[in-house]
Amino acid sequence: DARVTQTPRDKVTEMGQEVTMRCQPILGHNTVFWYRQTMMQGLELLAYFRNRAPLDDSGMPKDRFSAEMPDATLATLKIQPSEPRDSAVYFCASGILSGRTIYGYTFGSGTRLTVV
Amino acid sequence: AQTVTQSQPEMSVQEAETVTLSCTYDTSESDYYLFWYKQPPSRQMILVIRQEAYKQQNATENRFSVNFQKAAKSFSLKISDSQLGDAAMYFCAYRSDNAGGTSYGKLTFGQGTILTVHP
Numbered sequence: 391d392a393r394v395t396q397t398p399r400d401k402v403t404e405m406g407q408e409v410t411m412r413c414q415p416i417l418g419h420n421t422v423f424w425y426r427q428t429m430m431q432g433l434e435l436l437a438y439f440r441n442r443a444p445l446d447d448s449g450m451p452k453d454r455f456s457a458e459m460p461d462a463t464l465a466t467l468k469i470q471p472s473e474p475r476d477s478a479v480y481f482c483a484s485g486i487l488s489g490r491t492i493y494g495y496t497f498g499s500g501t502r503l504t505v506v
Numbered sequence: 507a508q509t510v511t512q513s514q515p516e517m518s519v520q521e522a523e524t525v526t527l528s529c530t531y532d533t534s535e536s537d538y539y540l541f542w543y544k545q546p547p548s549r550q551m552i553l554v555i556r557q558e559a560y561k562q563q564n565a566t567e568n569r570f571s572v573n574f575q576k577a578a579k580s581f582s583l584k585i586s587d588s589q590l591g592d593a594a595m596y597f598c599a600y601r602s603d604n605a606g607g608t609s610y611g612k613l614t615f616g617q618g619t620i621l622t623v624h625p
Contacts, residue, residue: 432615432617435612435613435614438611440611445610445611446609446612479549481551483613485611487610487611494543495553495613496553497543497550497551499549499550500549500550
């Protein structure tokens with residue numbers, strides 16, 4: 391089965407450090423999402439791209455977060471500087487968004503970020 | 507903005523029994539999709555079942571079925587013959603299909619329901 395690959399699986403970092411999370415979407419998928427999961431807020435959409443163009447990043451703190459798709463096989467989410475409140479599981483998901491598609495999105499296994 | 511509400515933070519069921527998880531949503535759109543995702547302790551998000559809003563027939567996937575009530579904006583998940591492997595967090599999700607809207611393709615999740623299966 392095709393998979394969305396996220397790296398690293400777990401990351402522990404010190405407050406103030408830069409963190410980069412990577413995602414390899416499924417080949418042929420034209421839409422990529424970044425979600426953050428916490429106990430308090432549940433699953434929040436941070437940003438998403440269609441055909442590598444950002445569609446919506448209103449859920450992302452712009453002062454410290456940035457999301458990019460340098461090419462169709464790589465999406466990145468960066469936090470600089472990181473803060474303890476950024477501790478969460480970050481999911482990448484990809485899918486096909488075109489007309490009346492019947493497909494759900496495929497999620498990666500997430501990156502668990504701990505900022506100490 | 508669309509919202510998804512799961513009113514049951516936790517549910518439990520005996521193995522081999524049937525359980526229903528509730529979900530309601532709020533939208534002014536006519537074209538959308540609804541999903542149920544399962545998240546076991548491994549944290550992987552797994553698609554369980556999907557429903558197109560323009561279809562009246564309820565979706566079914568093996569032991570999983572939904573009761574889609576469009577007018578009531580309700581989308582419940584029924585798990586029949588529950589198995590120990592069904593124990594997980596279940597998320598209901600809404601996806602806009604309004605190509606001209608700012609939320610096109612965006613997946614909005616409910617808060618989740620933790621399902622425990624007792625042997």
